[in-house]
Every structure is written in C-alpha cells, then in structure tokens.
Amino acid sequence: MEHSEPTEQADGGSALNGHFDRTGKRPVPGGSGCASAAASAGAPQPPRAEPGAPRPVMESWREERTRSVEDNQTSLPSLAAAYTTILRGLGEDPQRQGLLKTPWRAATAMQFFTKGYQEKIIDVLNDAIFDEDHDEMVIVKDIDMFSMCEHHLVPIFGRVHIGYLPNKRVLGLSKLARIVEIYSRRLQGTPSGRRSKVSAPCHLCPTRLRLRVRASTVQERLTKQIAVAITEALKPTGVGVVIEATHMCMVMRGVQKMNSKTVTSTMLGVFREDPKTRDEFLALIRS
Amino acid sequence: MECRHAPEVNGGVDRNLTVCKHYSLCKEKKETKDNVEAKEVSKVETAYSSILSELGEDVDREGLLRTPLRAAKAMQFLTKGYKETTQDVLNDAIFDENHEEIVIVKDIELFSLCEHHLVPFFGKAHIAYLPNKKVVGLSKLARIVEIYSRRLQVQERLTKQIASAISEALEPAGVAVVIEAAHMCMVMRGVQKINASTVTSVMLGKFHDDPTTRKEFLNLTMRK
Numbered sequence: 277m278e279h280s281e282p283t284e285q286a287d288g289g290s291a292l293n294g295h296f297d298r299t300g301k302r303p304v305p306g307g308s309g310c311a312s313a314a315a316s317a318g319a320p321q322p323p324r325a326e327p328g329a330p331r332p333v334m335e336s337w338r339e340e341r342t343r344s345v346e347d348n349q350t351s352l353p354s355l356a357a358a359y360t361t362i363l364r365g366l367g368e369d370p371q372r373q374g375l376l377k378t379p380w381r382a383a384t385a386m387q388f389f390t391k392g393y394q395e396k397i398i399d400v401l402n403d404a405i406f407d408e409d410h411d412e413m414v415i416v417k418d419i420d421m422f423s424m425c426e427h428h429l430v431p432i433f434g435r436v437h438i439g440y441l442p443n444k445r446v447l448g449l450s451k452l453a454r455i456v457e458i459y460s461r462r463l464q465g466t467p468s469g470r471r472s473k474v475s476a477p478c479h480l481c482p483t484r485l486r487l488r489v490r491a492s493t494v495q496e497r498l499t500k501q502i503a504v505a506i507t508e509a510l511k512p513t514g515v516g517v518v519i520e521a522t523h524m525c526m527v528m529r530g531v532q533k534m535n536s537k538t539v540t541s542t543m544l545g546v547f548r549e550d551p552k553t554r555d556e557f558l559a560l561i562r563s
Numbered sequence: 564m565e566c567r568h569a570p571e572v573n574g575g576v577d578r579n580l581t582v583c584k585h586y587s588l589c590k591e592k593k594e595t596k597d598n599v600e601a602k603e604v605s606k607v608e609t610a611y612s613s614i615l616s617e618l619g620e621d622v623d624r625e626g627l628l629r630t631p632l633r634a635a636k637a638m639q640f641l642t643k644g645y646k647e648t649t650q651d652v653l654n655d656a657i658f659d660e661n662h663e664e665i666v667i668v669k670d671i672e673l674f675s676l677c678e679h680h681l682v683p684f685f686g687k688a689h690i691a692y693l694p695n696k697k698v699v700g701l702s703k704l705a706r707i708v709e710i711y712s713r714r715l716q717v718q719e720r721l722t723k724q725i726a727s728a729i730s731e732a733l734e735p736a737g738v739a740v741v742i743e744a745a746h747m748c749m750v751m752r753g754v755q756k757i758n759a760s761t762v763t764s765v766m767l768g769k770f771h772d773d774p775t776t777r778k779e780f781l782n783l784t785m786r787k
Contacts, residue, residue, distance in 0.1 A: 343619035351617040358610040358617070359681065365607035365635075366642045368715055374678050375715070382681040386618060388752045393619045422751040426626050429611065429634040431683060431747055463620055463627070524683055528674040529640045 343393040355383035389424050389431075392461035400458065401509050404448030411513070413553070415439040416452045417561045425494055425525050426463035432494065434521025434537070436460075437561040440506055441513040441546055441553070452506070459501045464494045495519055495540045503542040514545030516557045600639075607635035641676055641683075644713035649728045652710055656700030657733065665776070667691040668704045669784050677748045678715035686744025686760065688712075689784040692729055693736035693769050693776070704729070718744055718763050726765040737768030739780050 359379035363370045370379070417437040425432050436456050440447075503517045518541040527534055547554050611631035615622050622628075669689040677684050690704045711724045726740040741764040750757055769776050
C-alpha cells in the first residue's frame with residue numbers, strides 16, 4: 277500500500293470514498309458547535325478537491341449522498357458492458373449458458389456492495405436518538421460486517437463491536453448496526469497518506485485540541501468513520517469501536533494466509549482517557 | 564486472445580485443453596504469450612476503471628489510482644485455472660503401489676468465484692479414492708482442486724470436474740469428492756444468510772455402488 281510522504285496541511289488532505297459527480301456535489305458538512313469533523317475552521321469546502329485545498333477527512337454524519345437510486349439504473353448498462361469485457365479478458369465465453377446474465381448480476385451485486393454511497397447517516401439516525409438518564413456503558417457486539425477492499429475489489433468480512441458511554445442521549449440499538457452498514461458498504465481504503473485530522477467534538481477532548489491521527493488503511497478508516505459518526509450524533513462521553521476482519525485479498529491471493537485476521541480499534545473520549553473503561557469494554561466484547 | 568473452440572471452456576470435464584486445437588488453421592495472428600496476456604490485462608483494467616466511475620467513486624483519488632490494474636491482476640490470478648491442465652500438475656507423480664485401501668485427503672482449502680455474480684465462494688474439499696495399483700502424490704490432489712477451483716464455477720460442476728479428473732488420471736476403483744463451501748453471493752447480498760453453507764458430493768465407482776465404502780468415507784471425513 278503506497279503512503280506518500282506525510283506533509284502537514286492545514287486540514288490534512290484526504291479523499292472521501294464516494295464521489296459520483298465530479299463537477300459537483302461535494303458535501304459541505306454542517307457545522308456543529310465548535311468542531312465538526314470535517315469543516316476547516318469556518319472556510320467553505322471547495323466542491324472539487326485541488327491539491328492542497330482543505331478537504332474533509334471523515335464524512336460528517338450530515339454528508340450528502342454521492343449516488344442515487346436512479347443513478348443505479350442509468351449506470352447498469354455500462355457496468356454490465358464492463359463486466360462482459362472482463363469475462364472475455366479472462367478467457368471465458370460470455371455466451372455460454374452459465375454466463376449469459378452474469379454481467380447484469382455482477383453489476384447489480386457490485387451496486388449492492390457499494391450501496392453505502394446512496395445512504396445518509398442522518399436519515400438513518402434522525403428519529404432514533406432518545407433522551408435517557410443512563411450513563412453506563414452500552415455495547416452492541418458481533419455485528420457482521422461486509423465490505424470491499426478498494427485496492428483489489430475483493431470482499432472483506434468480519435465483526436464490529438461498538439461501545440459507548442451515553443451522555444443523557446441514547447441511540448436505538450439497531451442504528452449502530454445501520455451505521456456500520458452505511459460505511460462498510462463502500463470501497464474502503466487509504467486516504468492520501470498525509471497526516472489526517474479527526475476532529476472530535478470539544479467536550480470529548482479535555483484540552484480542546486483537535487486529535488491528529490493518521491487515518492491510513494482500509495479497515496482503520498472504516499473503524500474511525502463509525503466512531504466519529506456516533507460521536508457526532510450522540511455527543512457521548514466516550515465511544516469505542518473494534519473491528520476484526522478477514523481480508524480476502526490476503527487469503528485468496530497474494531500471501532494466501534488463510535487464518536489471518538486484522539483487528540483495528542478506535543477509542544474516543546473517556547474510552548481513550550481512562551484505561552479502566554477501556555478494559556471493561558474490551559473484556560465485555562471478548563466474553 | 565487464444566482461441567477456445569471447445570463448446571464450454573469450463574462447462575465440461577477436463578479436456579486437457581489449453582490451446583485451441585485449430586491453432587495453426589486459425590486466422591488469429593500468432594502473438595507471444597506475454598503480449599496476449601498483457602493485452603487481456605489491459606482490457607480488463609479499462610473495464611474496471613469504468614466500473615469504478617459508474618459506481619460513484621472518484622477514480623483519481625489516491626487509493627483508487629492503481630486499483631483497476633490490481634483488480635485485473637487479482638481476477639487473472641483467481642481464474643488462473645483456465646490455463647492449467649491436470650497433466651501439467653500431476654507431474655508424473657503417479658506411482659505403482661500395491662495399496663487397495665481408502666486414501667483420503669481432507670480439509671483442502673478451496674477458493675473459487677461464483678460464475679453468476681463474480682463473487683467468491685470458499686470452503687473445504689475432501690477427496691478420497693480407492694487405488695487400483697496406482698497411487699498419486701498427495702499434494703497433487705490439492706493441486707487438482709486448485710486448477711478447477713481457480714475458475715468461474717458452480718459448486719456442483721466443480722465437484723464433478725475434480726472427481727472426473729482424478730478418475731481419468733488414476734483409473735481407481737472409486738473416487739469420492741465432497742465440498743462444503745460458503746457462498747458470498749448468499750452471505751453478502753441477496754438472502755444474506757451468514758451461516759449457511761452448501762455441501763455437494765460426487766461418488767464414483769465403488770463409492771457409488773457400495774454403501775459401506777461410502778459410509779466409511781463419510782465417517783472418516785465428516786466427523787467434527
């Protein structure tokens with residue numbers, strides 16, 4: 277995986293995964309209080325990223341969709357044509373019975389695997405945030421996750437464990453799984469490799485500094501996206517997300533290590549600051 | 564591209580086919596193998612590029628810059644079985660041995676591509692045969708699995724192809740092949756049943772005719 281030399285930038289550069297209309301509709305995340313995850317200190321985001329221009333590193337939960345259901349219909353024929361070319365290029369006969377409708381099926385399947393681009397977090401979460409006087413840990417574990425590696429277009433699958441400490445607001449439990457779905461059903465991958473900034477809402481970070489972290493690989497990015505989305509939606513005292521996954525690009529090809537698993541985690545707020553809370557979370561997801 | 568004049572490259576039993584039989588009569592220009600492969604990869608690469616942009620992605624972002632090439636090469640690797648034959652792989656590793664008891668190689672990892680959705684399916688293959696004066700090097704059974712699984716496949720056909728290949732190569736008293744696999748096309752999309760697995764089996768010769776032999780094989784293989 278290539279990583280360019282890290283260069284400090286005002287807001288770190290990084291590509292959104294999902295950008296249908298190149299001329300256009302760059303999402304401008306809504307500001308929320310002191311630090312939205314993406315907006316560069318008040319400056320409006322340019323619609324198309326030029327090198328050096330500040331770009332959001334993580335999609336805010338208010339992001340726009342980059343693809344619509346109608347787009348799916350219109351792009352189906354060219355996707356199918358591309359798959360037919362692929363079949364021929366691999367030495368197969370697209371006219372044989374088993375492969376006759378494969379280009380269409382494969383195209384529809386691929387659209388399904390990337391349906392996260394059609395969905396907005398805010399649609400999923402909007403009505404399921406409740407005021408509740410509960411300040412003990414809430415964990416949803418063993419959420420099955422399926423994604424696609426953006427480097428080889430081969431599946432990744434695994435489990436996600438999410439824990440958070442509510443701060444007067446709780447989330448409908450299935451919504452955690454829906455957040456996982458939205459972000460995992462995309463091509464997950466490496467942003468620019470430059471130092472990227474995840475900006476956590478102020479109240480999570482005692483010194484009110486923005487967190488500077490390198491958001492690098494496929495799975496790390498997914499983990500962070502989920503954690504940041506929950507943080508922005510609920511403003512909890514802390515969030516922890518752990519993903520353990522198998523990458524078929526490593527299992528089916530390349531090094532071909534059958535039993536390898538990749539584990540990534542993101543801890544925000546009190547999960548990061550307090551080791552005991554973190555330990556409790558990790559013990560509970562292991563049990 | 565190489566001519567393939569067989570009715571279905573993958574559809575039938577192994578015909579030891581790599582090169583078109585009519586090659587010398589074909590009007591196709593003779594090109595070196597490398598050139599041909601490079602051209603194929605390049606076409607597939609262009610197709611992947613177009614797929615990425617149609618899906619709503621930005622093909623110019625850093626993470627996706629070389630993805631079409633990587634995906635094309637990955638796909639070539641995952642379908643490399645088309646270019647291999649049982650003869651190449653057996654490597655003359657067939658030995659005369661006076662052994663007539665069941666030989667089983669089980670838990671052979673298997674990775675293939677569903678020909679309907681181009682999405683992986685993977686699992687384990689268990690192979691048994693009753694030698695008839697000839698035994699085969701054990702890894703060759705796994706290599707035969709590799710040849711047929713690294714193609715666009717349907718699990719039923721894959722099982723049959725493996726069984727037939729062993730049958731033709733060794734002429735044993737019986738062959739049995741069982742494959743249990745998880746299909747990502749069912750897990751990641753469609754019905755989305757995570758724990759479902761598909762089991763197919765082919766029994767030839769004595770495994771087919773004699774229930775006791777079959778039972779012995781299943782007991783030795785399928786117990787957890």
